[in-house]
Amino acid sequence: MNTRSESVILPLMVAVFFILIWHFAVALTGSSIFPKPFQVLVGMAELAKQGVLFKYVVASLFRVMSGFLAALVIGIPLGLLLGWFGRAFSAFNPAIQVLRPISPIAWIPVAILWFGVSDMAPIFLIFLASLFPITTAAMSAVQNIQLVYLRAARNFGVKRLTLFAKVVFPAAMPQIITGVRIALGVAWLVVVAAEMIAVNSGLGYLIIDARNAGMRYDLVVSGMILIGLIGLMLDFMVRRLEHLDEVRWGFNN
């Protein structure tokens, strides 16, 4: 039994299976609009040749990274502080809990009103979408730090900033990383929606534009597949963080 080769071969078999079904389904129904798998490949090549493929991917990634990094920089310290200071938590948590369930999509009109049709609108939406998972993860991570670590730190006379840097932050790290992973997933979902409305570049724009300008469903599906693959890659990168020596204790693998 070779589990490594199995973990490659089995998913490949499933993929081939689906592509075949896809192909024959389109062939049998004789759809002239929905593309066959091969046509999608051709479409992707066409996009690459035109130079828009790379441009759009970079545009989408740039927006996600900007909004997401802003959320990291603000969300982690905010969450740590809210988790640490009980009074701040009591004051702000209700507001956070009210804002949190509002879908970032619902913010699109507001974003356009504030930022117009520019890069800032989707970046703002991504920032909002990532901020809540990151902040709440950091907050509850601090609240759940084992008392024994804090007592040990106090016993060794560690105070304030050192305490935060040497104990609170590292102890909260695993849970924060889990929050970051969720946030990045949400951010990638949101960028596509935002680009469909607020800008004229990026993978979301590619999809909506291909449909509007001549029912190019081969390009629509190309865009979808690219989104899926890049999302997978982003998740894989964050997962690598879970294997760092400093946080591995917090994950059961």
Place this chain on the structure above:
Amino acid sequence: MAKANTPKIVISDLWMDFPDPRRSKQAPKDKTKSRAKSAVPVLERVNLTVNEGEFVCIVGPSGCGKSTLLNIVGGFLKATRGQVTIDGAPVQGPDLKRIFIFQENGVFPWLTVEDNVGFGLLGEEAEVRRRNVAHYIEMVGLTGFEKSYPRELSGGMRQRVEIARALAANPDVLYMDEPFGALDFLTRLRMRAELVEIWQREKKTVLFVTHDVEESVQLADRVVVMSRRPATIANLVEVNLPRPRDLDAPEYLSIRDEIFETMGLDHSGISSAQNVGQPASPTPAPTKAAVPMRSKKLDADVIVVGGGPAGAALGAYLGRAGIDHLILDKAHHPRAHVGESLSSTATRLLREIDFLPTLEREGFGVKRGISWTTWDGADSIDMTLAGDGRDELAYHVDRSKFDELLLRHARNNGSRILSGAHVDRVEFNRQGFATGISAKVSESRFTLNARLVVDASGRHCLLGRQLRLVNSHSKSQRFAIHSWFTNIALGKDSTADYTHIHLLPGQLGWAWQIPITGEVTSVGVVTDREPDMKSGGDVDQLFKHAVEHNPVLAGRMDNAVRLREYRIDANFGYDMGRTAGNGWLMVGDAAFFIDPIFPAGVSNALHTAKLAAEAIAAGFANNDLGEDAFAGYERRLRDGIGIWSQLVTLIYGDPSALIAAATESEHRDRFLRLFEGEVYEPAAAEAMEQLRRAVGADADTLAAPSGSAAQ
């Protein structure tokens, strides 16, 4: 031991209440309410002085508040009333000079071992820090693990990291809150010894909380015994014994018992628990004579001495019945490789405990029958195990492998197992009840307490020898010479996987031929003649001489290649005056041993284990573990042994007559059932009687196994 009697820690008139979780919600911050309504009292009027350099242990029933006391002294909790001073100054909070070692390991999992140990030295110069870290890592024996993370270490090693981290900060005082509680038994013993060594070198003042009385007596200069909640100090016991302490010394035991007594009085059994508010009765008065009151902490409900087939099977049965038990196994090392052909009734029992899948997976040989050949090779009789209403197979096994697998199976069924423990006696109380065992692991001696002790020590006969119950059957002198062979002809295909018994003429007795694996066959000769153990030539000659007398066997062994030295087993059959008593039972070879030659060891082990498990389950259900409760077990064992003896005697006495009788299918079935181990069934006596009549033997000569019965 001389001590500078400088008071270090002074606890004066300390009281502690916890808010009642149910009340405090209704009446928050209502300080005018009386104490009884708004708070749960935890500590009452605690006064204690700990001197500089002293090692003081605090013991008490779990949940009594001893950890709370330590947390107050350590500065993590504020007392409701009273105060703690250290070096004359009241404690305001935790301090780098007094390091706390936590019950739930407080080592930081995100730091390496060396960063953890250096945590208290963050303010020091890099060079000082490096030197100190290296020094204390070496002291706790973790050199080489500096760069490891805690998750890569065992529980014991993590606890050592915490101790090193504490010592590196160079405190005057160490507070330890059950630091070894989560460790396994052996690691705990080792950690205690190391702690004493470190303490003697470093001369810190140590305040150590534990619920383990043995631990406290082993470690402390003084033991503080707390009462149950609301806790106060019930007794202060000086332990003026040199270290390292001999845990068998009478002084040690008397101090230990004194503490137990204080705690026992405090528990004071059912009476004080039921009549709350009334003064506790001064002596625990057992209401039921059968189950004595025990104030000692129990290490297990049942202790099983021995992890052979009997102990392991019993463990599996008990585990499946949900009865808490601990198996003490002597052997770390692999046991001797002996082949054994199990009986088909053993298969039935192994199925009951779900062990057959393991046997199948390991590919042990299957036995489908028994084949007998007469000494002249003229006649043979094959008895198949299948058919005739029997659906059984049996297995040929390599005992070392089988025993190991069965013990592992017991663990999977819930047995706790302690390996490498040499049990040297069973402990009894004044009423003659077994209370536990005394054992040795490595160099440490210890006692373990249980409500019931089961002797599964095999031919070692722990209890039989201790209580002088062994009756040796010295009359029957018989020897088995056997070895493993390859390249043996197995006879016709249909019986190739049978156990073959080849009868030999006269005093020579008989021989067995048992397939162990496809290639390996065990062949043994059973004889009345004593081989000269010293000269290998004689043994070989005797073996070959015997084999030549059965033409069938001789033919099969023409090209045989012997795989190892001959082994010689002498008959030393025995039984016991008793096999059960107050709080104890014997199972397997520890209870009786009829004949070393009949491969019945595993079969008897499994049967007695099953009967014992039933008796034990009933005993716990009725809360009666006295000898009367086990009378039924004893009787069934005695009857079974009797029938075994008769059968063995019948086989030795006149094997030809037995075979002749067994050609009739009715007798054959009877014989096979008995031979395959159904001797403990109530119907066995009747079957034995019938078989005896058929063979025509005189009942009197069959009363006991006797070597002189050979033709």
